[in-house]
Amino acid sequence: MTAPQNKSFPVSWDQFHRDSRALAWRLMNEEPFDAIVCITRGGLVPAAIIARELGIRVIESVSISSYHDYQKQGELNVVKPICQDIIDLDKNGRILIIDDLVDTGKTGRAVRAMLPNAHFSTVYAKPLARDLVNSFVTEVSQDTWIYFPWDMDVSYAPPIRDGAQD
Numbered sequence: 001m002t003a004p005q006n007k008s009f010p011v012s013w014d015q016f017h018r019d020s021r022a023l024a025w026r027l028m029n030e031e032p033f034d035a036i037v038c039i040t041r042g043g044l045v046p047a048a049i050i051a052r053e054l055g056i057r058v059i060e061s062v063s064i065s066s067y068h069d070y071q072k073q074g075e076l077n078v079v080k081p082i083c084q085d086i087i088d089l090d091k092n093g094r095i096l097i098i099d100d101l102v103d104t105g106k107t108g109r110a111v112r113a114m115l116p117n118a119h120f121s122t123v124y125a126k127p128l129a130r131d132l133v134n135s136f137v138t139e140v141s142q143d144t145w146i147y148f149p150w151d152m153d154v155s156y157a158p159p160i161r162d163g164a165q166d
């Protein structure tokens with residue numbers, strides 16, 4: 001159980017695209033990669049952007065879910081495992097694992113164990129799991145919840161003087 005995540009970090013589509021591209025720039029120093037393994041669902045969007053920037057056309061997914069009730073993490077559930085062809089490729093150390101973020105690190109650790117030689121990258125990282133990833137773009141504090149553009153909608157914001165939250 002981690003601290004309550006009572007701060008918020010909303011991310012727009014523009015910002016997410018820019019941050020994912022910044023990660024691709026960083027990964028230029030680590031190339032070449034034979035394949036991307038994205039941790040779905042959150043890893044799908046950054047994986048698409050990075051695959052486009054680095055010219056990677058072999059994309060595998062591993063589906064792991066553990067946040068069943070909004071911010072509450074429960075049992076880790078591997079909904080779709082990695083295919084054997086990609087696990088065999090890991091021997092060369094040229095697999096790139098992509099996710100949107102690491103928080104407690106529980107999800108990332110499980111995938112790391114499946115592909116021990118891979119380079120693991122996320123767009124965002126919280127301190128508890130920062131050391132688990134080989135590269136990331138932005139660190140946010142452990143008590144911050146990141147709101148991704150696919151989880152948000154445009155809505156009315158009350159004026160600050162009427163008690164708007166930042």
Ligand SMILES: O=P(O)(O)OC[C@H]1O[C@H](OP(=O)(O)OP(=O)(O)O)[C@H](O)[C@@H]1O
Nearest residue numbers: 041042065066067102103104105106107
């Ligand atoms: O470091 P952790 O504490 O394990 O949390 C990070 C994971 O949590 C979220 O996925 P989620 O389980 O919500 O599934 P989703 O990607 O399908 O939304 C996020 O996309 C990461 O994969």
Ligand SMILES: O=c1[nH]c(=O)c2nc[nH]c2[nH]1
Nearest residue numbers: 067103144145146147148
């Ligand atoms: O949308 C999300 N934002 C987060 O900060 C987070 N941490 C774990 N899982 C998460 N999902």
Ligand SMILES: [Mg+2]
Nearest residue numbers: 039040041042
């Ligand atoms: Mg996820």
